[in-house]
Amino acid sequence: MQEKFLRDAIGYIVGKQNEPLVDILQKDKYINEFLIAKKLNIEINQTRNILYRLTEHGIVSSTRKKDAKKGWYTYFWKIEITKSFEFLKNLLIKRIHDMNSQIKSRETKLFYICETCNVEHNEENALLNNFICNECGNVYVLKDNTKVIRDMKKELDSHERELEYLNLELGKEKAKDDHKKDLVMKKVAKEKLEERQAKYAKRKLEKQKLAGTLKKDSKKPSKKSSAKKPVKKSSQKKSSKKQSKAKTKKK
Ligand SMILES: [Zn+2]
Known part of the structure; x- marks a missing residue:
């Protein structure tokens, strides 16, 4: 049924002879216009003309690629089912x-009809002709x-x-x-979330580093802590807590 609908839509716009486009074009994959021309057995310009006319109604869509050597574009086409x-x-x-x-x-x-010529007229026109056929002269009869x-x-x-x-x-x-x-x-939301999380983690790390350097600047590094280097994140936290506790005790 789907295929019939697509044929009807394409046939209506570019003529019944181009309905085979339905068998050539795909929904999820772009097809090279030269291949389409070959399969329709018509010239490339004619093919493009047909596809452009279909584009105007949203029946097909395209993407293009530039030929690096020759500098011209080749178009690739697919069918738009929903739009069709x-x-x-x-x-x-x-x-x-x-x-x-x-x-x-x-x-x-x-409606009136001349049964000889098989020509039909509405009442107004029949009246204008006095109910007589101006082709053969026969009298109109009322059409059933x-x-x-x-x-x-x-x-x-x-x-x-x-x-x-x-x-x-x-x-x-x-x-x-x-x-x-x-x-x-x-997918986009997930990527954004991951991006945010990465940024947050990076910022946290930078803060920790900054906090570490500030402490170094304000305090003379004790022999113990310099010996401990390199320090793991968790142990750094613990040691800083201990230090602050020690401070309050001193007071
Ligand atoms: Zn007649």
């Missing part, structure tokens, strides 16, 4: 709206719209069902997109 479905959804909504107004018109207005309306309602029904399916698929795609976004956000 949204495009088709709007198209279907419009078709349903049009079909509804056509049905309403058929149900409420009169029963079959037309029945066919239109069938078409309307199929559009509505298609829209229902499409909404389901669109919902699934959006959920996938949200999940991806969520994963990216979580």
Whole structure:
């Protein structure tokens, strides 16, 4: 069903003959435009033209790479499923709206037909022609719209069902997109947290170092502490606590 929707969207914009693009383009991987041209069996310029037209509707997106030697860009393309479905959804909504107004018109207005030429006119135009065909001179007959309306309602029904399916698929795609976004956000948040933690740890270490040098400056280093070098973090803390305790005792 997904593939049918994508074919419909692409076919509507760039013609049925280019629907095979659906089989060439991928969702998660960019495809080289020269490969696309080769597979479609058309010129590269024609291929680009088609892809640009699809870009205007968000159906495809691209990235480019510069050829270091030749200095020109090669484009790589992928299909945008969610955007394609949204495009088709709007198209279907419009078709349903049009079909509804056509049905309403058929149900409420009169239409006349020349049975020889098989040409149809609405009431105003038929009246202007005095209900006589200006091609063959035959008199118009009132058109029976029963079959037309029945066919239109069938078409309307199929559009509505298609829209229902499409909404389901669109919902699934959006959920996938949200999940991806969520994963990216979580990753970014995790990286930021780690960055903050690293900064905090670094600052703490710098403070400790600074505190250590200040003490050295204010106090003459005792023979004991200089002998203890290098000092571990934990032992440094303990010793400083002991020192402060000793100070208060002296007082
Ligand atoms: Zn006629």
